[in-house]
Amino acid sequence: MLVSIVFDSGYGHTARVAQAVAEGARDVDNVQAELIAVADGPVDWDVLEKSDAIVFGSPTYNGMISARLKQFFEESTKAAWTELKWRNKISAGFTNSGAQHGDKLNSLVSMALFAAQHGMIWVGLDLMPGNNSSTSSPDALNRLGSWLGVMTHANVDQAPDVAPPECDLRTAHYLGRRVAEITRRLTPTQSANARKDP
Numbered sequence: 001m002l003v004s005i006v007f008d009s010g011y012g013h014t015a016r017v018a019q020a021v022a023e024g025a026r027d028v029d030n031v032q033a034e035l036i037a038v039a040d041g042p043v044d045w046d047v048l049e050k051s052d053a054i055v056f057g058s059p060t061y062n063g064m065i066s067a068r069l070k071q072f073f074e075e076s077t078k079a080a081w082t083e084l085k086w087r088n089k090i091s092a093g094f095t096n097s098g099a100q101h102g103d104k105l106n107s108l109v110s111m112a113l114f115a116a117q118h119g120m121i122w123v124g125l126d127l128m129p130g131n132n133s134s135t136s137s138p139d140a141l142n143r144l145g146s147w148l149g150v151m152t153h154a155n156v157d158q159a160p161d162v163a164p165p166e167c168d169l170r171t172a173h174y175l176g177r178r179v180a181e182i183t184r185r186l187t188p189t190q191s192a193n194a195r196k197d198p
């Protein structure tokens with residue numbers, strides 16, 4: 001099974017989150033995770049067509065996804081959408097920003113809408129909100145209390161080796177694992193496919 005993580009990151013913070021998602025996916029037996037940075041040049045559309053799941057990640061810039069991820073979204077129209085090549089693939093998303101809120105929800109909504117337009121199946125985060133009670137802490141899993149996807153926060157004066165904090169990376173790891181587990185549950189095995197062939 002292949003989980004691809006297509007992401008952008010201008011300054012490296014979202015890239016760290018992408019790595020955590022990949023590590024979470026790889027925790028599941030027989031799952032490979034491929035990191036695809038849209039800034040690295042032309043995307044290999046064949047890898048995405050072969051993928052069982054595609055996770056989207058972006059920094060929140062100006063209250064929305066980055067221009068580079070949007071460019072990838074637009075290019076996918078010809079490469080995948082016209083033949084609905086990604087129909088029924090599992091999808092999910094994550095976004096990182098400099099403010100704790102920072103209007104990150106708009107980025108996740110854009111990703112989920114994009115996935116729906118491709119006929120994909122969106123997987124949210126099945127976690128209770130962290131840091132929302134007197135007994136919780138800012139180190140809690142899902143400390144920013146998001147469900148549509150993972151939200152992480154990196155202080156603007158800290159480099160990607162320390163921001164976003166460990167708890168946000170654990171939340172991203174959790175999403176990667178969840179995506180892989182759900183993909184495994186919903187992806188027919190090769191033997192099941194073979195049985196369907198005449």
Ligand SMILES: Cc1cc2nc3c(=O)[nH]c(=O)nc-3n(C[C@H](O)[C@H](O)[C@H](O)COP(=O)(O)O)c2cc1C
Pocket residue numbers: 008009010011012013014015058059060061062063064096097098099100101102103154156
């Ligand atoms: C052009 C630009 C726009 C930004 N807009 C927002 C924003 O709307 N909300 C926010 O919280 N932070 C905003 N930031 C801060 C980034 O989200 C933050 O620095 C983030 O960690 C960058 O992730 P990256 O290192 O993966 O590029 C913006 C930064 C830039 C460069």
